[in-house]
Amino acid sequence: MRNSLDSAALEAATENVHRAGVPGLFAEVRDGDQVWRGAAGVADVTTGRPVTADMRHRVGSITKTFTTAAILQQVESGLIGLDAPIGRYLPKLVPGERGDTITVRMLINHTSGLAEYLPYAYPSLKAFPDLAEIGPQSLDDHRLTRFDPAELIEMGVTAPPVGAPGGTPGVYSNTNYLLLGRLLEEVTGTMAEQYITRNIIERAGLRDTGFPTGPHIDGPHSQLYEVWFGMIDPPRDYSVYDMSYAGVAAALISTVADLNRFFGMLLAGEIVAPSSLAQMQRTGPVISQEGRTIDYGLGLHPMEGSGPDTFWGHGGTVWGGGTLAMTRADGKRQMAVAMSLQRWNRLDSTGRPQPHPIDAALETLHRVALYGGNPHETGRDR
Template sequence: MRNPLDPAELNTAMENVHRAGMPGLFAEVRDGDQVWRGAAGVADVATGRPVTADMRHRVGSITKTFTAAAVLQQVESGEIGLDTPIGRYLPRLVPKERGDAITVRMLINHTSGLAEYLPYAYPSLKALPVLADTGPQSMDDNRFTRFHRTELIEMGVTAPAVGAPGGPLGVYSNTNYLLLGELLEQVTGTTAEQYITRNVIERAGLRHTELPTEPHISGPHSQLYEAWFGMIDPPRDYSVFDMSWTGLAGSLISTVTDLNRFFGMLLAGEIVSPSSLAQMQRTVPVVSQEGKTIEYGLGLLPMEAPGQGTFWGNGGTVWGGGALAMTRADGRRQMSIAVNLQRWNRLDSSGKPQPHPIDDALAALYRVAMYG
């Protein structure tokens, strides 16, 4: 039984997240022809400026779905082989045995065994994933640092491997998606950013979505508050930030409306072919950066909703900002939710994030948004 949208229920669920400690959040939920947009809280804690549902936002790893779709388009045109070793395309970046063992598919679904570059680019995060021994200093140090993609790739490729290529349990690593950017560049003869803009963002008719080239977010947007597990108190605004540190793995700016449009078209077979979409929905177990085992496809994550079937989409976080976008397999029910505070959980004595009221309030909002 499909649930119609209940605006009062959705508004209450959003207000509850704000009351639990989230400065501001905004969302769009769709059910067939019905559309609900809502917002709660503030975009700027200093001025009290409210958030609005049309704001542009940094959406983090949702970028990966756009990058994966672009690669799948090139697979369809015969320029890239999904199970071809990456060393055939990028022998200098992934040399010798590893280049022969790691396929394009393993990069997209995080089973390459390549390490995460971030603790090497951001030295205060060196202890990741041991959160208690990390610190936020590198975020301030690198606010305006312009990284080159190949320099970050080299950090990840030369770091100790986190698994064998194609092993039974993948490990989430942004290094994989920066390599996919280099691969797109190699086969298309244009920059990966230009290719994705033309063939994914513009093809989907997304008018407020872009891969940024400078540190500011253009257009109406919220400030983005990072708490780094209580080590930044009060949370600091990182909305102005050079996003070259994450590039095609996490730099996208979008709106909740554009995200729903994109995932709706993707699941309808309008961005990649139905056979490519089926490949994207083949999942493997992957250890996330939070240390949880998740199911991950080719840039897509599944979420089960009781009695409603499977939703597909992605979520992401950057410094201070986060988003989750999920669309039911039949395309009828959709939700996109954006928040302007990250890593609100404080750590216990063993370094594990402690439960926070925001966690339960957000989970309740997701439930209402997905199935009422």
């Protein structure tokens, strides 16, 4: 039998992540009709204001799943061809041979070969993700910068390619998703954020999810503390930040409850058609921004397990904040965790992150949330 929720184990695991060094975190875990919500730590290290499980949070690249769903709705309607070249729709943004070769699918699954624009928008991240030479100064310089998505796209498209179109492994790049936002606008005549809000967020009944209209997070939320690999000490609050640098790639604000609702509906075939969901779950190797090789589909990636025991979802980071949302293939077991600290690992002499107690504590929380009270369980029927 599958494990039901173990509230005591979840509370202990959450508290241990806080004690390992995260100022505050909160989560919602579901098993069928059972729901556990919990939080540990503070939302503000200065005032001691407690963190609560209903807070809104910047969810980073989880936005990509929402954007993918919007694109696939247009594929289902016949307005976008999943394997059509992006140059058919956006010839000025991706001109020439690459526009004829890179398909919509390649953008979604990060096999386009287009470079990441972030190191060009944030000059002190020029070596990203090779961390030995970089510093956090650009984060402060651009707190209130309003970026033009077209300019960010141009940075990525004109940068040296990171691979051949369709080549494997792919390389994770936010440039792909800003292009998908422009593609949505081209075929719908609506701003991408507005289209996603109307056709994904509102249709799913997500009341606390939306794109920011300015640098602030509306409603109850935690401060977001960035460490930048030990270079910012003490951690600095980046909760007030203009998210135009991320747009439909990573700017969304949500709650852990809304994320579980969204991914539950997605895996039940209620956001996109089952045939589109099957496309989302076709995975291949992609090199993440941290330099790890992960399996990635169309805006979804698997976490662990196989067949019906596979968990599907997405993670996301912003400056100071991290989120992970995972739902088992049958939709019954779900986890969404949000935390107010990022890049806590210090670097060794080669510029590579060193282990930190937060890593082990967070892994235990994920195990307890996904598989029950025993963190060594694997999620298969017993």
